[in-house]
Amino acid sequence: ELKVEQNPLFLSMQEGKNYTIYCNYSTTSDRLYWYRQDPGKSLESLFVLLSNGAVKQEGRLMASLDTKARLSTLHITAAVHDLSATYFCAVDMRTGANNLFFGTGTRLTVIP
Amino acid sequence: EPEVTQTPSHQVTQMGQEVILRCVPISNHLYFYWYRQILGQKVEFLVSFYNNEISEKSEIFDDQFSVERPDGSNFTLKIRSTKLEDSAMYFCASSVLGGAAVGELFFGEGSRLTVL
Numbered sequence: 001e002l003k004v005e006q007n008p009l010f011l012s013m014q015e016g017k018n019y020t021i022y023c024n025y026s027t028t029s030d031r032l033y034w035y036r037q038d039p040g041k042s043l044e045s046l047f048v049l050l051s052n053g054a055v056k057q058e059g060r061l062m063a064s065l066d067t068k069a070r071l072s073t074l075h076i077t078a079a080v081h082d083l084s085a086t087y088f089c090a091v092d093m094r095t096g097a098n099n100l101f102f103g104t105g106t107r108l109t110v111i112p
Numbered sequence: 113e114p115e116v117t118q119t120p121s122h123q124v125t126q127m128g129q130e131v132i133l134r135c136v137p138i139s140n141h142l143y144f145y146w147y148r149q150i151l152g153q154k155v156e157f158l159v160s161f162y163n164n165e166i167s168e169k170s171e172i173f174d175d176q177f178s179v180e181r182p183d184g185s186n187f188t189l190k191i192r193s194t195k196l197e198d199s200a201m202y203f204c205a206s207s208v209l210g211g212a213a214v215g216e217l218f219f220g221e222g223s224r225l226t227v228l
Contacts, residue, residue: 043219102155
């Protein structure tokens with residue numbers, strides 16, 4: 001059974017601090033997505049990682065993918081309150097239908 | 113900016129009733145999806161749709177569920193006889209590419225279904 005596990009599930013951090021969210025998955029896949037979800041809202045696409053060693057950065061967020069370790073990270077640099085949200089990683093099942101298997105989510109709270 | 117739109121935003125129904133959730137995908141997109149999220153839990157894949165037929169469906173998508181694209185713009189999810197456990201937020205998504213090609217999914221705002 002495919003598993004996509006995120007760590008930690010809950011993260012409370014102070015503004016200005018750095019932290020990393022980890023996403024481990026149990027199947028072979030070279031497509032990994034990160035999404036952000038605000039409470040009661042939809043899923044906003046943050047990053048699409050397509051190959052081993054891929055690294056993408058947008059503002060204070062940087063995502064990387066290690067397909068051999070089946071691990072993706074989402075690094076937060078100098079957190080600000082606006083980053084408070086739930087972050088999901090999702091693995092493409094590669095069944096030919098863009099079937100995404102989502103992780104459990106990491107609820108991030110940035111404290112001023 | 114083009115977006116996926118969903119209606120209704122919230123629907124309350126009695127157990128056993130039929131529900132239709134509607135979605136208008138982004139106009140040039142070819143692949144369509146339904147996902148659901150039970151409150152406080154992760155997002156789960158239900159079904160994908162391409163070229164007027166289902167490409168893939170999950171175990172959740174049983175005989176009570178159906179999808180169709182009746183008029184070339186709308187994409188609907190029907191639940192024939194709702195159960196309490198169908199209560200969730202249902203997200204529609206669409207992508208330009210799919211299958212073996214990379215398809216970045218764009219999600220709608222969701223339709224919250226409450227079954228009493």
